[in-house]
Amino acid sequence: MIVKDVKHLEKAYEVELGDEKRFKIQLENIPSSFHILIPYLEYYCIADQNKREDFYDALPEQASKDLNEVIETIEPQLTYWLGSEDAQKNMGIEYY
Numbered sequence: 001m002i003v004k005d006v007k008h009l010e011k012a013y014e015v016e017l018g019d020e021k022r023f024k025i026q027l028e029n030i031p032s033s034f035h036i037l038i039p040y041l042e043y044y045c046i047a048d049q050n051k052r053e054d055f056y057d058a059l060p061e062q063a064s065k066d067l068n069e070v071i072e073t074i075e076p077q078l079t080y081w082l083g084s085e086d087a088q089k090n091m092g093i094e095y096y
Contacts, residue, residue, distance in 0.1 A: 001066040
């Protein structure tokens with residue numbers, strides 16, 4: 001499932017973001033061809049590991065399937081870019 005924003009994910013999976021601290025994504029660090037992942041990053045990237053795991057556990061199985069589907073559409077390019085020296089030296093939290 002390709003979505004445009006986090007609200008779509010909240011509605012689809014019936015799991016709200018809540019007020020957990022999330023990593024701040026810097027769009028300029030991510031090539032536009034990968035912006036399809038931004039809603040997923042904003043939805044999943046809870047800063048606290050334990051709270052992130054609790055959040056994942058509350059998601060339906062379909063959430064993982066949908067995320068994998070989106071990643072598969074860009075995986076070769078994403079793998080190449082993530083392995084590039086430019087990505088490794090110019091990104092912050094987005095790289096991880």
